[in-house]
Structure formats: C-alpha cells, structure tokens
Amino acid sequence: MGKKTINIPLGSQHISLLEPVKFRFECENEKIIKVDSDVGFVHRGIEKACTTKFKYDTVGYVVARICGLCAITHSLCYTTAVENLLEGEVSQKVKYLRILLVELDRIHSHMLCLSHVCENAGFEAMFMQIMGDREYIMDLQEKITGNRIQFDYISIGGVNRDLSSELIKDIKKNLDIVKSKVDEYIDEFTNNWSLSLKFQGIGALSLEEAYSFNAIGPLARAAGLATDVRSESNYLPYDEVGYKMQMASDGDIYSRNMVRLNEILNSIQMCHNIVDGLPEGEIHTKLKGKPNGESLVRLEAPRGELMYYIKGDGKSMLNRVRIKTPTFASIPAFMEVFQGSNYADAPAILASFDPCISCTAK
C-alpha cells in the first residue's frame, strides 16, 4: 500500500475529549508523523484579575475557580505562598486537614481519569461504575467543605471548617468502600483485555523522553521518572502521614492507569492516617502583615506539579501572581507521545494524559 498523508484534527469539540483543546495530526496512513496543538480557546485572564481586581486575601477564592477538579490544590498553593510572606505559622492540625482535602481531590480526579480511559476503550459499563463510585468521595468533600466542587475551604492562616466525630466516621466508612472498589478496578485494569493488553505498549513515553520534556505527575512516574512534589517539598508533612511514591517503568497507557490506581490506594491510606492521628489545635491562626517580597510554592496536584509565584510590596494588591499548571507544562510531552502513534489510539492516549484545559486556560 502506498503512503498517503492526511491531516486530521482532534478537537476542539470531540466526542473523546469534552474540553476546548485542539490537536492537528499529520498522518501517513494510520501513523501520526507530526502534531500541532492549540490550547487557547477559552483563556480567562485569571492571572491579570488576581493583580488588578482582587485583594490578596480574596485571591485564594478566585484561584479555587480555575479548576473544578483540583480547586483545593490551587487555593492551597496560593495560600501557602502568601503565608510564607506573613508573620506567624499555621497549626499542625491545619496542615493535616489540608493534606486530607488535597488527597480526596486526587482520589476523585484519578477516578474521573480512569473512567474516561474505560470510556475510550469502549468499556461503558466500567465508566459508569467508576463515576458512580466517585460519588462516595464527592459526598465526603461536600460534607467536609460544604461544596462538591470549587470549595472555599482553605483560608489564609487555616481552614474554614473542623471535622466532627460523626464526620470522621463517615470519612472512614466511605474510604473503606472506595478502597474495596479500587481493588476490583485493579483486577479489571490488570486482567480485562480491553483495559490491559490493549493498552500495553500504546502511547509510551520513555524515561529519556520524560527527562527531555520535563514530564511531571503520573505521566512521569509511569515512565520511571521519580518525581513528586509531595517528596520534594516540606510545606505539608507528607512524611508523617504515610506517603509513598508510586512508580511504573513502561510509560504506556497501562502504566499510567496502574500508577493512578496505586496512588488512589496510597491516598486512601494517608486519609485514614490523618483522621486517626489528627493533632489537637486551632483551625485558624491570625497571621500579621501584608505580603511583601517574592514567594514560590509547588504542590503536587492530581496531574502533576502546580506552581504559584507571587510578588507583593506590602499593599493589598499583589504585583504578580504567576500560575504554572500541570497540563499546560505537559503539552510538549503530550505532543511527543502522539508522534509515531496510530491515529486510532489517539483518543485513548489523550484520555490517559488526563488533560485539564480548565487549568491550562487559566
């Protein structure tokens, strides 16, 4: 068969990705030989709004609206950056509660990604099952923060709600249910043909490519690159709550699935450890002063490293709020993975990246 070059767009509206991003594939028969991307359909100008419309003590609630999936991580990363420039320190209890919410965010975000991977494999029943099970975590988030998504739980100096003993019981109960479900998923993702053999060797990122393209999050760890901000930053006491880095080595869709599944189990264990060993203390500390100087904070969001840089000069309005989101930074790595893959695999590969265009178009 002769070689024929055709151009095929994926997005900005596509059945496999309900987010406004567009990839343009130049294909030689079935093989993708060149990729171009367009991520700028719905840019919202939030960085500008944070320095022109909102005072520093309200910006945390603005950045929580960047993303519905990792709202807690955004507001926490910003808040920590501000707290670094103020006088005083938050209590250990606050740090534990913050980890609890960040890890609940990670669990439901990974479940969403895994469900989309199933959907792209044509396994609709599994998609429905995971989305249904995800509600156990969404319910917990609502009970803890008052909201299912876009929680205004983190505030400068603390958190806005404490845990009651009844709520702790609910947390433990729901986490146990989700753990048993995830054990079942692992069996399916390992042994079911649609989710295991079909994805092995597909959409692979090598370790060398992961270094070269500065891959982050599950994408990097699935390729064998041992990087996770939870082990590279001490703003939160992850070493006290049972954090363990989850790794794979093949860098393909299967490996990314397994890393996410194992991370859910580790997050569940951390949440148990947190509620079992929650320190006594206040949930809010009054911090003095206004941000003056530069501060840079990194946190591990579900999709990888999230970074906030802020600069203030002692006034209520900040001079600069720079937000580096994981999906935005990973676009070059995504394009590298697509190159050389079959076009038919592109939707499944894209789903396994777990892209968040809401974060990207901040």
Added chain:
Amino acid sequence: MKKIESTIETIVKDIEKFYVEKTWSFLTLNGVKLDAETTEIQWIFSKYAAMDEVVIFYIEVTQEQIIPSIVELIPSAIISQREIVDMFGIAVDGSSKGLYLDEDSEQMPLSNCGI
C-alpha cells in the same frame, strides 16, 4: 529559592552551563513588570529528589528587546516562551504569537500589571 542574575547576552550560555537534564527540571518562564518599560524575565528550575531546591535565572528586558530562546536545550520551554510573547508582548526568538490571543492581536494583557 535562589536567584541568579544574568544578561540578555549571556542567559542562554548561563543556563547551558547550569542545566543538567537528569538533575534539574525546568518549570516555566515567568515575567514580572518592574516599571512601564522594564520586565524581569525568569527561568525557573527545581532539583529532582531535593527538598524545595528552586533556582531562578533572571534578566531585565525592555519591550523592544528580543529574548533568546532555550528551546534547543530544553524543548518543553516552547510553550512558556509563547505565553510570554502573548501576555507581555515581548518577543522571544523563534516563538510565535497566537497561543492564547489571535496572531494579529495588539493586546498584551500583563504588560501593565503590578506597576
């Protein structure tokens, strides 16, 4: 967070001398307005497997200057370079406008922020 000052003439060589692919992760480029004419451009790196070790190379540029590209050394920098072009209206060698804005847009949304 360690900041290292450089110049527009030497920044690529300085980063080339510093950057070891398996030791440092390139995070992003950042721009900070210092006054109406001057912007501080930052190249931010973090060290793998090290606790909160972040290094920032920075230079000061005016609106008319062209920032050299580091894409040959760090391919993933292309997307951050394009963001600087769109947001600050400062040219970066080999990086086209149009990531967020229209290619012929005259807007530069962050060019007057924080001053």
